[in-house]
Amino acid sequence: MLTMDKTKEMFIHVSRNMVESKDILTQADKAIGDGDHGIGMARGFEAVEKKLANQDYENLSDLLASIGMTLMGSIGGAAGAVFGTFFKGGAKNLKDQKFFDIKALSIMLQDGLQAVEERGKAKPGDKTMIDALEPAKMKSIEVSSQPLVDAIENMAEAARQGMENTKDMIATTGKAKTLGERSLGHPDPGAVSMYLILKFMHEYVLKVSK
Amino acid sequence: MKTSKKILNDPKNVVSELIEGLSAASHGKLIKIDDVNALIKSKLPSNKVGLLIGGGSGHEPLFPGFIGENMADGAAMGNVFAAPAPDIILAATKRLDQGNGVLYVYGNYAGDNMNFDIASEMALDENINVKTVRVWDDVASAPLDKISERRGIAGDLFVIKIAGAVSSVSADLEEAYRVTAKARDHVRSMGVAVSAGSIPETGEPTFELPDDEIEIGMGLHGEPGVSREKMMSADELVERMMTKIMDDLPFRKGDEVCLLINNLGSTTFMELLIVNRKVRQVLADASVTIYDTVIGSFCTCQEMAGFSITMMKVDDELKKYYDMPANSLAFVKS
Numbered sequence: 005m006l007t008m009d010k011t012k013e014m015f016i017h018v019s020r021n022m023v024e025s026k027d028i029l030t031q032a033d034k035a036i037g038d039g040d041h042g043i044g045m046a047r048g049f050e051a052v053e054k055k056l057a058n059q060d061y062e063n064l065s066d067l068l069a070s071i072g073m074t075l076m077g078s079i080g081g082a083a084g085a086v087f088g089t090f091f092k093g094g095a096k097n098l099k100d101q102k103f104f105d106i107k108a109l110s111i112m113l114q115d116g117l118q119a120v121e122e123r124g125k126a127k128p129g130d131k132t133m134i135d136a137l138e139p140a141k142m143k144s145i146e147v148s149s150q151p152l153v154d155a156i157e158n159m160a161e162a163a164r165q166g167m168e169n170t171k172d173m174i175a176t177t178g179k180a181k182t183l184g185e186r187s188l189g190h191p192d193p194g195a196v197s198m199y200l201i202l203k204f205m206h207e208y209v210l211k212v213s214k
Numbered sequence: 215m216k217t218s219k220k221i222l223n224d225p226k227n228v229v230s231e232l233i234e235g236l237s238a239a240s241h242g243k244l245i246k247i248d249d250v251n252a253l254i255k256s257k258l259p260s261n262k263v264g265l266l267i268g269g270g271s272g273h274e275p276l277f278p279g280f281i282g283e284n285m286a287d288g289a290a291m292g293n294v295f296a297a298p299a300p301d302i303i304l305a306a307t308k309r310l311d312q313g314n315g316v317l318y319v320y321g322n323y324a325g326d327n328m329n330f331d332i333a334s335e336m337a338l339d340e341n342i343n344v345k346t347v348r349v350w351d352d353v354a355s356a357p358l359d360k361i362s363e364r365r366g367i368a369g370d371l372f373v374i375k376i377a378g379a380v381s382s383v384s385a386d387l388e389e390a391y392r393v394t395a396k397a398r399d400h401v402r403s404m405g406v407a408v409s410a411g412s413i414p415e416t417g418e419p420t421f422e423l424p425d426d427e428i429e430i431g432m433g434l435h436g437e438p439g440v441s442r443e444k445m446m447s448a449d450e451l452v453e454r455m456m457t458k459i460m461d462d463l464p465f466r467k468g469d470e471v472c473l474l475i476n477n478l479g480s481t482t483f484m485e486l487l488i489v490n491r492k493v494r495q496v497l498a499d500a501s502v503t504i505y506d507t508v509i510g511s512f513c514t515c516q517e518m519a520g521f522s523i524t525m526m527k528v529d530d531e532l533k534k535y536y537d538m539p540a541n542s543l544a545f546v547k548s
Contacts, residue, residue, distance in 0.1 A: 030416065038435040039413055039420050040295050047293075076332070081270065081296030082325030085332060123328055178324045181356075181363070183438050 005152060008061055010212060011104040015071060016056050017208040018201055022049035025200055033193040036180040041083055041193040048079035048087065063102050068095035068112060082178055086120055086133060086194060093119020106155040110144035113159075117141050124177070131173035131180070131187065133194030139166035140202055153206070153213045160202040167195040218412040218419070218517060225415040229271045229291055236278050239543060244281055251298065252306040253278045254288035263381040263390045264288070264310030267319050267374055268303065269326055270295045272414070273434060275544030276370055276513040277320075282542030285378035286319075294414055295435045297325035303333035307342060315343035315387035319377050319394060321366025321434070322348040345391040349373050351403040351524065353462045354431025354440045367434045368476035368513040369401040371545060372526040372536075379535035397532060402459050403474075403524040406439070406451065407432035411479050411516030420515075430454070432478070434515050448485070452492035455523055460500065465527060467501040472536060474524035477511040481519050486510075489521060505533065512544060 006014060023046045030042030055074045061067035068091045076088025094116030101108050117137050126132045143162035147155040170192040175181045180192070223231065229251050237244050237253060245256045252268075267277045268290030277289040288306045292298035307316050318334065320326045327348065334344040350361055351369025376397035381390045407429045410419035420436030423429055428446070431439030465471060473493065475486050486509050497504060505528050513522070528536060540547040 034418070034420070038295050038437055039416070039418070040293075043413070043415050044293070044296055077299045077301050079296070080292040080299040080302075080325070080329065082323070082328060083296075084299055085297070085325060085328035089328075089332075123332070124324065180437070186438060 006104040006209070006212070008063070008067070008102060011064065012056050012061060012067060014104070014205055014208040015067070016053055018204040019049040019053035019056070021204040021207070022046065022197070022200060023053070029193055029197060032191060032196050035190040036175065036183055036187045037178065037193060040081065041197070044079040044081055044083045045087075045197055048075040048084060051075075051078035063099055064104060064108055064112075065095040065098040065101065068092070068098065083194065083197070086124055087197070089119050089123045090116040090133075090137070106144065106148055106150070106152050109156070109159075110141070110148060113137065113141040113144055126177050129173060130177050131170050131175040131192045131195075132177060133192065133198040135170045135173065135192065136163040136166040136195040136198035139163060140198075153209045156202065156206040156209050160199065160206045163199040163202045167191050167199040170195045218417055220414055220417070222414055228414050229293055232271065232274060233278065233291065236543065247305050247309060250302040250305045251291045252288060252302050253281060253291070254306060254309050255281060258287060258310065258312065259382065261312060261314065261385050263314045263385060263387050264307070264312065264316035265319065265377050265381045265390075266290060266303070266306050266310055266316050268292070268298050268306070268330075269320050269323070270297055270435070272516055273513050275511070279544030280371070280374050280378075280542050282540065284382045284538050284540040285542040285545065286374055297323065297329040300329050300332040300336060303330055304336050307333060307337045307344065308340065311342045314385045315345065317377060317381055317387060317390050317394060318344060318346040319370070319374055320348060321370055322350040322362070322364060323366070343387055345387055347373065347377065347391065347394045347398050349398055349401070351398075351401045352405070352431070352433070353402050353458055354404050355433065358462055365433055367403050367405055368474055368522045368524045369398075369403045369526070371474060371476075371508070371512045372401050372472060372524065373398045375540060375545065375547070376532060376535045378540060379538040382538075393531070393535065397526065400463070400527040400532065401524060402462050403522050404455050404459050405432045405434070405478060405520060405522030406430050406455065407436075407478060407518050407520030408445070409480075409519040410436055411518035414516070432518070432520055434478075434513055436515055436518060448488045449492045452489055452523070453496060456493060456496040459523060459525060460496075463527060465500070465502055465525060469527050470503045470505045471497070471525040471527055472506045473504050473508065474512070475507075475509045476513055476522045476524060478520040478522060479511070479514045479516055479518040481521050483509075486521060489523070493523060506536070
């Protein structure tokens with residue numbers, strides 16, 4: 005369980021590392037997209053880090069909505085709409101939540117996933133970030149009784165596997181869709197980002213749990 | 215990997231700097247909205263439907279070059295190759311609405327669709343009616359039965375031309391939408407590329423293409439097309455492209471079309487003229503009449519070398535709006 009201050013610190017850690025991942029994401033996007041995913045995510049999480057550093061949050065909903073609006077406004081493009089919607093949607097039912105635990109995370113992923121599916125009209129198997137998010141959401145229910153650090157580790161691993169599975173999928177949405185079978189063998193860049201967000205969340209929780 | 219040379223300052227500022235340059239070139243007719251990357255007319259004609267266009271930057275003169283008399287009223291601009299965020303679109307929407315609502319016209323891409331949809335929902339919360347026409351003219355990007363999954367490419371120009379004309383004479387959002395959607399439904403395009411453009415911030419090309427190959431169906435962001443072939447003659451290439459475009463609508467004997475030969479970036483005007491020569495022959499053989507010809511750089515992908523062919527089938531109604539004079543930095547019709 006994390007206090008609101010620690011939760012904010014966790015997302016600052018995520019933000020810094022997402023900025024650091026710019027080149028990895030750019031390379032992933034160049035293989036099947038137009039190569040701007042890394043730049044956009046770096047720009048977005050740079051803005052999130054600044055935003056969080058200058059503001060305190062009373063509850064998890066306000067924090068997540070703030071991250072979502074900042075990403076949406078600063079990334080632009082499909083990635084801004086999708087990841088902005090993910091955090092903003094994930095905030096929906098956490099207004100009374102004043103700490104971060106596995107239950108809250110599970111609710112966040114569930115509502116975030118639903119919001120992304122509605123906005124982007126994509127579903128599992130379409131080779132999108134949903135293919136990393138959905139397995140993590142499923143896993144969050146399975147690991148709900150585990151300590152937070154183990155639960156997030158398992159969820160990040162589920163997201164990683166989901167991301168790996170996108171290599172075997174043919175893109176049906178976004179700029180990669182005209183690639184058809186040529187998109188095979190490459191992971192979806194959005195799925196890579198989704199996995200990295202969970203991985204960096206785990207990194208932070210592991211650090212403070214020691 | 216070869217990186218390209220560009221005339222830039224800090225690549226992070228390309229969008230705000232291009233807006234500044236464009237606004238300066240308009241001599242006061244176009245102004246930037248404070249704090250967001252959107253450009254609008256400084257004086258809006260009264261009692262009209264607002265016409266807002268937009269999309270990712272890097273395709274200049276699309277979109278901001280098409281703001282002007284009987285053209286668009288404003289453009290919301292995203293970063294290079296990325297849709298504008300909802301707050302940019304909403305800020306422009308609020309400035310353009312005069313009580314008659316605002317028509318959005320933009321290319322059909324997942325990012326644009328989501329961001330413009332989010333903005334239109336926010337606009338509705340503020341009692342501004344919005345109607346949307348997504349341009350999906352690229353025949354190479356999806357089969358006809360999935361036309362709403364196709365990308366928008368240079369056909370944007372003709373759809374914006376018609377939308378600008380109808381929205382300047384009609385104060386009725388539904389009517390502006392109807393005519394604009396009709397124009398969209400009559401437009402077909404296809405592009406090819408022989409070398410890549412590059413993203414200003416990285417300098418790296420958006421795709422790799424061997425020296426002796428051509429990408430058929432290339433997208434406006436360097437997204438891969440439908441196939442890669444060995445280089446071929448201009449005539450052979452045009453014939454293949456025209457077959458695909460003509461069969462799709464289809465364009466038939468007796469039809470009249472507005473024709474656009476669009477440069478994707480660094481192809482020479484000489485090559486465009488050679489392309490146009492063959493296009494005319496193909497259309498003459500098919501007994502299709504050319505109502506008007508437009509040749510030049512309208513929808514580009516940085517220094518990508520390649521071109522696209524666009525045709526809009528026109529009837530009396532579309533001709534009426536097409537013939538109205540238009541005056542924007544990048545497209546003038548007298």
